[in-house]
Amino acid sequence: MSIDIDPPFLERTSLSLQHAALAVLDEVAMHPPDTGPSYCLTQQGLADVGDVATALAREVHDVADALDAFLAFARDVDGDVAWVFDVLLSGRLS
Amino acid sequence: MTIETLVAGDPAACDRSARELACLGEATDRATTSVARRSTISTADFGGLSGDSFRRHAGSLAESLSAESGRCHRLARAMGQLAHDLDRVAGLMEQARQTARARRLVVEGTTIVVPGAHADPDQHRAWRELRAVVAGIRELEARAQREWVAALARDTGTAPPARPAQSPARGGLPGLPAPANPSVVTPGPLSSRTPSGAPGLTGVTSPAGPASTPGAETVRHGHLTPAATMAAEPVAETTWAAELVGPHAEPWSPAGTPAYEEMLDEPA
Numbered sequence: 378m379s380i381d382i383d384p385p386f387l388e389r390t391s392l393s394l395q396h397a398a399l400a401v402l403d404e405v406a407m408h409p410p411d412t413g414p415s416y417c418l419t420q421q422g423l424a425d426v427g428d429v430a431t432a433l434a435r436e437v438h439d440v441a442d443a444l445d446a447f448l449a450f451a452r453d454v455d456g457d458v459a460w461v462f463d464v465l466l467s468g469r470l471s
Numbered sequence: 472m473t474i475e476t477l478v479a480g481d482p483a484a485c486d487r488s489a490r491e492l493a494c495l496g497e498a499t500d501r502a503t504t505s506v507a508r509r510s511t512i513s514t515a516d517f518g519g520l521s522g523d524s525f526r527r528h529a530g531s532l533a534e535s536l537s538a539e540s541g542r543c544h545r546l547a548r549a550m551g552q553l554a555h556d557l558d559r560v561a562g563l564m565e566q567a568r569q570t571a572r573a574r575r576l577v578v579e580g581t582t583i584v585v586p587g588a589h590a591d592p593d594q595h596r597a598w599r600e601l602r603a604v605v606a607g608i609r610e611l612e613a614r615a616q617r618e619w620v621a622a623l624a625r626d627t628g629t630a631p632p633a634r635p636a637q638s639p640a641r642g643g644l645p646g647l648p649a650p651a652n653p654s655v656v657t658p659g660p661l662s663s664r665t666p667s668g669a670p671g672l673t674g675v676t677s678p679a680g681p682a683s684t685p686g687a688e689t690v691r692h693g694h695l696t697p698a699a700t701m702a703a704e705p706v707a708e709t710t711w712a713a714e715l716v717g718p719h720a721e722p723w724s725p726a727g728t729p730a731y732e733e734m735l736d737e738p739a
Contacts, residue, residue: 380518380519380521380522381514381515381516381517381518381519382516382517382518382519382522383515383516383517386512386516386517387516387517390509390512393505393509394505394506394509396505397501397502397505397506398502400498400501400502401495401498401499401502403498404491404494404495404497404498405495407488407491407492407495408484408487408488408491409488410481410484410485410487410488410550411479411480411481411484411485412480412481412485412553412557412616412619413478413479413480413557413612413616414479414480414616415616415619415620415623415631418620418623418629418630418631419619419623421627421629422546422623422626422627422629423488423492423546425627425628425629426492426495426539426542426543426546426626426627429539429542430495430499430539430543433499433502433532433535433536433539434502436532437502437506437532437536440525440528440529440532444525447521
């Protein structure tokens with residue numbers, strides 16, 4: 378049993394996701410501003426924004442990694458992914 | 472007694488932070504577009520259970536990224552507004568200090584010193600006017616902080632701890648809005664809050680009630696004390712005080728400000 382995949386297209390997809398994730402991670406580091414009496418709340422709020430953005434970017438990166446892993450198996454079977462690998466790897470992509 | 476005109480906070484740093492937030496928002500926007508486009512790849516390009524899992528996960532990630540991007544942009548706008556407001560407040564405080572110097576008041580750093588006993592009436596009058604004007608500027612500052620804290624609370628869930636508000640007129644930093652706390656006892660005469668028959672507290676009489684009690688108001692106005700006479704004098708408007716009227720400020724007058732109310736309460 379085999380499933381349809383387009384390895385070059387999925388490679389480009391993985392690269393594109395990695396770039397998007399890195400672009401977000403590049404912008405996450407923010408200088409804490411002196412906002413006066415709201416300083417502590419501001420630090421807390423900005424830390425929350427940074428944490429969520431980092432977590433999302435890492436998740437995008439993880440999906441790209443999972444796609445790479447999937448493609449590594451796909452290359453071995455020349456574009457056809459055996460059903461058992463599909464079942465095993467779908468868990469990593471979900 | 473002095474008038475403190477120091478403004479806490481760095482408008483330039485806030486502006487830089489607003490730009491950083493906007494950049495993060497743009498990067499997240501691009502990630503959203505990228506992930507959303509991949510969430511609709513066809514089954515011909517990526518079939519099977521893995522393809523379905525990928526599409527589902529990418530779709531959900533795109534939604535989260537989109538929400539995060541919106542949050543970054545909203546906070547960037549709010550932070551930019553705070554930077555603008557703090558800059559404006561600092562400029563108005565600088566004008567207040569310049570006015571104080573022009574009207575022969577002593578300014579030490581950011582503090583306008585109260586005229587001494589030998590100062591002439593014009594200096595006393597200038598000091599009283601500036602005190603009310605600075606209180607008005609403090610209100611703008613407090614409003615700017617409240618708006619920023621509200622934006623933070625909306626988008627990050629951070630909320631200030633409950634604490635008693637400080638009076639800006641007394642030189643303290645503007646108090647942040649304290650969340651309603653039903654457990655806080657409403658201030659009032661001590662006797663009314665003392666359980667009847669409590670040992671050691673029986674017979675404690677409260678001092679005169681707060682100045683806002685109707686009785687105190689009547690007595691104060693009935694006496695025509697020097698403070699009341701002083702308060703009855705119209706406070707001359709300065710030309711630059713008109714700048715207090717802006718997109719975020721209603722037409723402003725010293726009457727009704729905490730400093731003005733305090734001026735009513737204090738002896739001359």
